[in-house]
Ligand SMILES: Nc1ncnc2c1ncn2[C@@H]1O[C@H](COP(=O)(O)OP(=O)(O)O)[C@@H](O)[C@H]1O
């Protein structure tokens with residue numbers, strides 16, 4: 001993320017420092033509805049790995065219900081739990097049968113969880129009948145989880161009923177206990193006792209009515225509209241949102257694999273909300289993830305009907321030979337115990353260690369190019385607020401990054417390596433000062449430590465404290481490598497467009513053209529490849545994990561302005 005490139009482009013630094021301005025950002029909590037007097041709610045804050053409970057039915061074919069929820073929760077970075085309300089016999093073609101076990105046993109499941117575990121968010125899906133609904137209601141009233149998302153599942157995409165018709169009145173009594181309700185157009189119509197909306201305007205109108213009647217925020221979904229657009233909107237006029245209607249646009253993805261989209265959306269929203277504490281930011285994170293999951297659904301080849309979405313599309317597929325080329329970031333300290341990472345690393349030879357790292361970076365690099373921020377920066381349509389946020393976070397990041405580089409210098413096995421990392425650490429601080437002196441001096445942007453910056457710097461400092469030079473250089477490498485590649489691409493695009501002077505980010509894009517930085521990046525790659533070739537299988541695995549984690553943070557850093565500016 002960071003313009004180390006500018007180290008070589010911008011004039012030498014002033015001695016100004018930003019560290020006194022760095023204060024940790026407060027958790028955004030405005031859209032949360034804490035339950036007074038509830039120990040669970042009091043204990044729950046925004047969490048990095050939220051503990052999310054799905055109360056829903058089982059879909060043995062894996063595309064909807066509990067199974068979709070657990071995948072979505074994991075895909076969004078949560079710890080998933082499941083209390084099963086009903087068993088269905090279904091596949092991608094339809095629901096063959098439904099069995100609802102005694103409600104008393106559901107209560108036992110729920111109590112077993114809440115007696116022991118703090119629940120950061122609950123997602124409620126298929127409930128089956130009125131007795132189950134009453135059971136869930138009385139448990140919610142007792143436990144009062146901080147985030148409750150209710151997907152009022154009534155009829156499956158296939159047309160089969162998943163809630164007894166006689167239970168619709170009981171379901172209405174549950175609505176006020178939810179923070180977010182996520183009906184599809186048919187369910188929304190039933191809940192407001194109106195005909196099904198066929199236009200987006202009517203759907204929003206119905207959403208407003210449901211929000212007013214329940215006090216909850218309504219996520220109005222455009223999945224069943226006709227046409228090429230597929231918008232979603234958060235609706236609440238009670239001041240819980242920045243505006244009464246917050247619409248997030250989306251294109252319709254041409255696929256028949258929409259089995260479980262509603263389940264996946266609602267559990268993903270519960271997870272993101274517990275992590276971000278803001279419904280709008282959550283929807284802006286979840287919607288592109290869901291679109292990617294729909295887009296990549298065909299790769300799964302599951303069933304002959306309406307197939308499941310690809311929840312883990314943003315994680316990396318194995319190569320044809322079965323060798324993993326990437327994956328979810330796993331803390332470096334756990335890598336030694338991770339057999340998959342170990343066997344991946346054990347196959348590596350010295351010559352191809354850097355190449356392996358580069359392959360591991362590929363999916364995150366691809367995702368960076370798809371980000372709104374990067375596309376907006378290239379096109380000149382990026383809003384200034386987001387650019388300013390990025391600059392401010394970059395300056396803060398560089399300060400922490402410089403400490404990690406200085407630590408690499410201290411641990412370096414040769415004088416050449418010691419010098420290289422020390423020089424890089426110093427240049428980093430010079431760029432930080434330069435950012436304050438020039439780019440940031442004309443902008444009024446808060447200089448507070450953002451959540452992604454904090455996590456990234458924490459990761460680097462943890463790698464610094466690991467005591468392993470090899471792991472630390474693997475962790476610092478993506479900031480050179482991915483930034484250099486993205487910068488070169490953006491600069492090439494800028495030149496291809498005739499380097500237009502009127503481009504609002506022309507000056508910034510020009511800083512990307514820097515052969516000295518490209519050379520420094522090549523050296524950094526070699527510096528990381530070298531100890532990688534000599535490392536034990538365990539240490540190679542730890543390096544790979546540390547590297548992947550930083551790649552993911554590079555992606556998140558570029559995306560942070562959209563979420564947090
Ligand atoms: N073909 C599609 N392309 C893009 N997004 C879609 C598509 N179908 C559904 N979605 C999205 O999936 C989510 C679930 O929507 P919807 O299909 O309306 O609900 P349900 O699955 O409950 O019937 C929404 O975010 C919606 O915008």
Ligand SMILES: Cc1ncc(COP(=O)(O)O)c(N)n1
Nearest residue numbers: 057064065156157259260261
């Ligand atoms: C157990 C269970 N829960 C919910 C749904 C609805 O999902 P969809 O509307 O996408 O079919 C389902 N089919 N099965």
